[in-house]
Amino acid sequence: MTTIGFIGSGNIGTSVAKAAIAEGYDVVMSNSRGPETLAELIGELGEHARAATPAEAAAAGDFVVVTIPMKAIGDVPVEPLVDKLVIDTNNYYPERDGQIEALDQQQNTSAGLLQEHLPSSHVVKAFNHIQAPQILSTATPSGTPGRRALAIASDDPASSTLVASFLDRLGFDTVDLGPLSESWRIQPGTVGYGPELTQAELAAATAAEQRPAPLR
């Protein structure tokens, strides 16, 4: 049985957890306020879910989903995630997260910053451009005509391959953007961010994207 640890149990964490449980995974959920505050969610998710602290969820996961506001990534536990695959769903919204110089200046990406925080983990960006409920409502089996695709990016190609398999099980094709340094192609405000696109459509949209100028 594969266990997925979740750091963050909000909109995206809950939707990915539901989709994963339906595919036979176990999940360990965590948030900022403590496992006791997740009792209702665990009741909803059922017997394949339990609540823990972020450090416990990180340690328990065969792989781990970090799905929290960008401003909180400094809190993500480092040691229990060493050598692990970490899926990063996060987006940068300055109005929520405050101004982050490296992102405003286009010197890094949000996923690149998480990778810097977790230097011995394998960060894969995924799920950042789909609205949480659509993780369940727009999933379709492999081979379905018009199947939706989701973008991924990672500095570790083997981890990208694993996440592509996971996404396929959950109901999505994949567009691999390559390294995390290319993940700006699917950040908020891009053409691919939000709409339901097939693999060919998402590949074309992300390839054509122009990087914004640095903020003055």
Ligand SMILES: NC(=O)c1ccc[n+]([C@@H]2O[C@H](COP(=O)([O-])OP(=O)(O)OC[C@H]3O[C@@H](n4cnc5c(N)ncnc54)[C@H](OP(=O)(O)O)[C@@H]3O)[C@@H](O)[C@H]2O)c1
């Ligand atoms: N909502 C979407 O449709 C969507 C789509 C794609 C990507 N995203 C991105 O994915 C991330 C999560 O979005 P969301 O909508 O799921 O957010 P959300 O509903 O606000 O949930 C955030 C979760 O993160 C937890 N959290 C906050 N600070 C934490 C910390 N320091 N340590 C551990 N857990 C912490 C919160 O726990 P507490 O409640 O206890 O504070 C909560 O469980 C964001 O970066 C967002 O931009 C969202």
